[in-house]
Structures are given as C-alpha cells and as structure tokens.
Amino acid sequence: MRFLLVALGGAVGAPLRYVIDRTVQSRHDTAFPWGTFAANITGAVILGGLTGAALSGAASRPVQDLLGTGLCGALTTYSTFSYETLALLETGARFFAVTNVLASVFAGLGGVFLGLTCAEAVFA
Template identity: 65%
Template sequence: MNWLLVIIGAMAGAPLRYLTDRAVQLRHDSVFPWGTLAVNVTGCLILGLLTGAAASGHASSHLQLLLGTGLCGALTTYSTFSYETLRLTETGAGFYAAANVVASVTAGLGAAFAGVSIAGAVWPG
C-alpha cells in the first residue's frame, strides 16, 4: 500500500515539475534556471508544511508518503540543479552558477523553515 501512495504522488509531481519549469523558464530571457529554482523552492515549502503538520500530529504517515516522498520527490530535482549549475560554469556563466547555488540553498532552506513556521501557527502542537 505504501508504494502505491508514493507512485500516485510521483505521478502528479513529475508532470507538475516539467510543466512548471517550462512555464517559468519561458517567461525569462536568461540562462539562469528559474524554472528549476521555482520547483525546488516550492517543494521545500511543501515539505516544511508537511513536517510541521506531522510534528503536531496533523499529517499521517500515509500523507507523508503521498506528498513528501511521492509528490515532492518527483517535483524537486537536485540532479537537475547540479547539472544546470555545472552547465552554467562550463559555458562561462560563472556568476549565474554561483548565484544559482546561493539562491537555491538560501531560498530552499528559507522556504522549508517558513513552511514549518506556518504549519506551527496553523496547527499548534
């Protein structure tokens, strides 16, 4: 049963990742990977909310598998972040590569902390 929840979540997360990445990237005339940044930060926020909800007893293990492992696992992508950062460096866009690393780590951690804080305000433990 658990594996089915992960599959269902991933079936939603993978196309959502692709469509969001394309929609965001089409709106920016830049080599910076805005689409990947957007999906990764969104995934961090969702995981933060889910973590906060679970800590207060408002998210079951099934919901964690569905949304955390399945949806966010397919939505976010560390491998694409790494690849795009490497490509930026290889093409001489070192500033964008460094900005991608700093923005991804800072915004991702910030979104995760924000999600936990929001969940704590909504569902006090």
C-alpha cells in the same frame, strides 16, 4: 500500500515539476535556471509545511508518503540543479552558477522554514 501512495504522489509531482519549469522558464530570457529554481523552492515550502503538520500530528504516515516522498520527491530535483549549475560553469556563466548554488541553498532552507512556520501556526 505505501509504495502505491509514493507512486501516486510521484505521478503528480513529476508533471507538476515539468509545468512549473516550463511556465517559469518561458517568462525569463536569461541563462539562469529559473524553472528548476522555482520547482525546487515550491517543493521545499510544501515539505516544510508537511513536516510541521507531521510534527503536530496533523499529517499521518500515508499523507507523508503521498506528499513528502512521492510528490516532493518528484517535484524537486537535485540532479537537474547540479546539471544546470555545471552547464552554467562550462559556458562561462560563473556568476549565474554561483548565484544558482547560493540562492538555491538559502531559498530552499527559507522555503522549508516558511512552510514549517506556517504549518505550526495553523496546527498549533
């Protein structure tokens, strides 16, 4: 059963990641990978909220499998982040590469904290 929940979440998360990436990136005329950045931060906020819900007892293990492992696992992407950062370095866009790394780490942590804080306020 857990496998099916993870697969179902992934089946939603992967196309959602694609839609977020294409929608956001099409609105920016820059080398910075805004689409991947937006998908990863969205996933971080969702995962933070889910963690807060789980810690309060409001999210069952099946919900965690569906949304945390499945949806967020497919929505977020470390491999694309790494590839795009390397591509920026290879094309000489060092500023964008460094900005991508720093912004992704700090915004990702901030997103998790935001989601966790909101969930704690809702489920406390």
